[in-house]
Amino acid sequence: MSRLFTSYRVLAFVVGVLLAFCSLVALPLKYLATEGGDLQRFGESASIMWVAHGWVFMIYVVITFLLSRRAGWSAPFTVLTLAAGLIPLIIFWVERRVVAKVRAEHPELAG
Template sequence: MFSLFNIFRIVAFLEGLSYILLLGIATPVKYLMDDPQYVKLLGMPHGILFMAYIVLAFFLKPERNWPNKTFMFILLASIIPFGTFYVDRKYLK
């Protein structure tokens, strides 16, 4: 089955994807075309994925023995576009 680590990788990917869609598509459509429906559609799933990413990172910290500096970088990567993809490639493979 899925381990907590594999679930974290999936959530990290989906969180990063939802963030890029929110910033790259939904927000420009909202302000350029005055249509907030895409922000409403993507906002809630992104928020849930963001919270899941943070909670799962806290659960995985002792299991993976991440130093504090690495852990803080993993947490901060969730607010940087494409950050979760970098974390997956560098720390989760």
């Protein structure tokens, strides 16, 4: 069970970093930088990271759902935790809440 918790933490971090990079760096450069400039081309090239975020997010959803069932989370908390990977930077706050909740309620899961 502690492997599931560790997997959740790693995936939350990776999803958060990918989403932050895509939405706060790649997207603005792609659409707001000077047309045809180096920054715009970088933004277009970096947009492939959305695909990486999508794949990692799907794994994050499965692991988070499994953890929520094992830890006995309520439906609203589970939905908030699942949706956190879609809102830039929120996932880092939610991950800290999850860690606190799991450590308080299920210390055996936190390893």
